[in-house]
Amino acid sequence: MQSICVFSGASPGAQPEYAAAARTLGAELAARGTRLVYGGASVGLMGVVADAVLAAGGEVIGVIPRQLVAQEVVHLGLSDLRITSSMHERKALMAKLSNGFVALPGGYGTLEEFTEVLTWSQLGLQRKPCGLLDVADYYRPLLAFFDHAVTEEFVRAEHRDLILADTDPARLLDALDTWTAPPLTRKIDPASIPAP
Ligand code: AMP
Numbered sequence: 001m002q003s004i005c006v007f008s009g010a011s012p013g014a015q016p017e018y019a020a021a022a023r024t025l026g027a028e029l030a031a032r033g034t035r036l037v038y039g040g041a042s043v044g045l046m047g048v049v050a051d052a053v054l055a056a057g058g059e060v061i062g063v064i065p066r067q068l069v070a071q072e073v074v075h076l077g078l079s080d081l082r083i084t085s086s087m088h089e090r091k092a093l094m095a096k097l098s099n100g101f102v103a104l105p106g107g108y109g110t111l112e113e114f115t116e117v118l119t120w121s122q123l124g125l126q127r128k129p130c131g132l133l134d135v136a137d138y139y140r141p142l143l144a145f146f147d148h149a150v151t152e153e154f155v156r157a158e159h160r161d162l163i164l165a166d167t168d169p170a171r172l173l174d175a176l177d178t179w180t181a182p183p184l185t186r187k188i189d190p191a192s193i194p195a196p
Contacts, residue, residue: 001177003035003061005098007113008045009106010072013138018105019048021135025104025169026052032173033058037097039090040064040081041072045104050075063094091116100129100176105138121181122159129179131164131172139165158185 006029012019026049029036036053039046040062053060054077061080064072065087074081084090091113095101103114120126132139143165149155164179166172 001032001034001099001173003037003098004029004173004176005037005094005101005117006049006104007101007106007110008038008049008104009110010039010041010044010046011107012044012048013105015136017136018045018138021133021169022048022104023052025049025102025133025173026058027056028169028173029053030056030058034173035059035061037061037063037094039072039094039109040074040078041068042075043073045106046072047075049104050078054078061097063090063097065090095120095126095128098128100131100179102131102133102172102176103139104133105135111142118162121162124184127181129164129176130162131166131176133169133172134165134167156185158182 008022022045030053036050036058038050041047041064050060059079061082062075062078063082063084064074065084069083082093084093095117101117103110118130121130134140146155146160146163150157150160164172164175166175
């Protein structure tokens, strides 16, 4: 894949396994010649994954809203930095620049970004793979919740299957690589909604 967008926490998390997984994912992306697209910060797991790609000779595009440049301590060593005027513009540009999405552990921001691209997939507004890197069981309760949402008939089983999940970065990237978009069951006319 040419470019993968990685969502991840602006914090490092409580366990050393989180940063270790971010480093492994970054090295794996660089080894595959896959460009990293991410939120442009130097802090938390965001900084760790970007540094790992750069250290292995890979390419990184950061996308950050003007309001967050100071707050998230923008990464000044990236191959390319795009500054947007809003959060919405940031997410739309990150998606446009990427062929697939991976979420490392993170907080509200990461969850919101990941579930937003998932809803775009559900509606057929995009046909790109979405994967959760389940480090140290961080996403196990969320995956169980998504199963619960299927049982309770708020999410269709075929939409639950849109979420790829693995504990290993290389296996998850392989799964994204070989993913084929399922037939659309909730068709809407894309022309009726502005593209993400
Ligand atoms: P967090 O997972 O909460 O540590 O946040 C990770 C990244 O998501 C940070 O770059 C946040 O600025 C970003 N973020 C937080 N809230 C939102 C939002 N509503 N839309 C897009 N990005 C967000």
